[in-house]
Amino acid sequence: MPPPALSLSDLAKSVPGGRVLFERLNLELAPGEFIAIMGESGVGKSTLLNLIAGLDAPDRGQVAIDGVDIARLDEDARTRLRRDKVGFVFQAFHILPHLDLAQNVALPLALQGAREGEALERAAALLAEVGLEGRAQAYPKELSGGEMQRVAIARALIHRPTLLLADEPTGNLDPDTAARVLEVFAGKAREAGAAVVLVTHSEIAASAADRTFILGRGGLVARHG
Template sequence: MPVTGTGTPMRRTADGPGPEAMVAVRDLVRTYGGGPAAVRALRGVTFEVPRGELVAVRGRSGAGKTTLLNLVGGLDRPDAGRVAVDGVDLAGLGERRLLELRRERVGFVFQTFGLIPTLTAAENVGVPLRLRRAPRHEREARVELLLSLVGLREHAAQRPGELSGGQQQRVAIARALANRPALLLADEPTGQLDTRTRETVLELLRAVVDSEGATVLLTTHDDELLRRADRVFELRDGVVTAGR
């Protein structure tokens, strides 16, 4: 059963999001460990990501950026606060529905890439399409297009261990876009790319927003990526302290 319409809709209220928000975060708290050694990664974060925008979160290492993406993507649960994606309150979803949400609406680009080492680049990109049982011809055409867009068509048959870090990052980005996600979450997507490839990825992320109407929420230290974002938030010590 698809996730559409499931969960608890977060309708507009005095303190709730409007219908234009793809992501709505309210008073989000996440703490790791306990006692004197406890680490408060997020300390009451509140913000919204409008639909169809490229939104960047910047901040020093340890500021809570990756934790925030994991909570928005339903990979982790908050200690307090609320997260809504596309109008659905994640707290109202069980693990099966969270899995459906991630499969159908959300694409992920992790710093560690998350590629399957035994699969080729093309097979890795095609995994999300296989999970939703896309016809073979559709799957192959989409994979070829995405590998071409990230400049890796000639490397389609190579496995991750045969690719450089930058090439693996590009495969990860192509895979995240395979199902045309409504929301793309990316953790430092240009962090390991050379100048030329970085420019290609920047243009691709911008095109995903402008041409396909997707929403992109990413973390970055890349000044050029920050400049091209529609909106920028800053996380400092687990709190949103600034934005534009």
Template sequence: MGHLVLLDHIHKGYREGDRERIVLRGADLGIARGEWLALLGRSGSGKSTLLNLMAGIDLPDRGEVRVDGLPINRMTERERTLFRRNRIGFVFQFYNLIPTLTVLENLLLPLELAGADDRAGRARAAELLDAVGLGDRAAGYPDRLSGGEQQRVAVARALVHQPSLVLADEPTGNLDAESGAQVLALFQELVRRGGTTLVMVTHSDEVARLADRVVCIRDGLLEERMAGGAPP
């Protein structure tokens, strides 16, 4: 199957006033194609930083990040932008839908940015809206949807351009239990069906049980554990 994501001895720190805060100190990780990886850790441990490194939003101080064989940290800023546009799907805790666009237009936006807003792309967007149970809301606007419905649209938007990698940062953290369970079921169905690699940041052990593998960030390093084990 091979690795889609490879992190090789990653170091990352940030300046906070006169001090430097070290987030990652020699972290290594390989993520297989089609794998669902849950990323756990305390607040401030570096989970979101790790997602940003995989997306090329952030660059490591030392070490190498490779996604789909591409050395992200050696790319120019423009190359990283195009890489994200074509190969990465994002799902965040707060949906990030554009309120002035209809539900369908929100889905079509990644396709337009990638130059793939053609008949096949529009058909895929409509199919995904049906798959998330919102095909009849295509012409509506996000503010007419519940939080759970908005997050289901966000999941569909993350997958519409058929990315190699989906990065999800606490995607159920702002939802009630029932809506969160629906969104997780969607991830299971849609990501598995497309063979997409998923990295999901979560604080929930219940969410982590659904993953193929669980990795914890502790003291700047990555520790693997069995899915369903005790959280850090």
């Protein structure tokens, strides 16, 4: 039986000044499972994503990705784990303007040492799958916000990650564009078999998830209905 894609055990985190964001936070995410995390501004949703990614350290508790306790890794090993096992989609896209779309999408493969030709070929194929066929040599300045986010989704999935972390990925998009991008995002993540943690304020975005949680000081509370 494969290990959980993500396991959070007794996680606690405070901010400078001593304010507790959350404590006793527990979660187990199966391979391919899609969850949404909601909550008021300032409760620590983005901080939780940083803890999961190993970009920040909890005050207490354990984060394990694909069965690996990230606290037991040195910084180089954590970087490799993120590179190989985790994909990221952000509200602000973070697409590099001086690279064409295929080069942007191929970046995770380049970091893994893949051959350039093979990486660009895979990137062009994935761009076509997210609705950008024939645009591999276009540059970010030529794209709309919705198209930029499709590029970001393709980049996050190109290396077939175990875990996909998404921080308000439709927050900069109008409602109609957001709905279309969300459909692409959810569909491609499920096709890839990636577990997804989506942080969002949007009820529409959260509706794409298998389970929705509310984050508060006591941890994650499952929302029903």
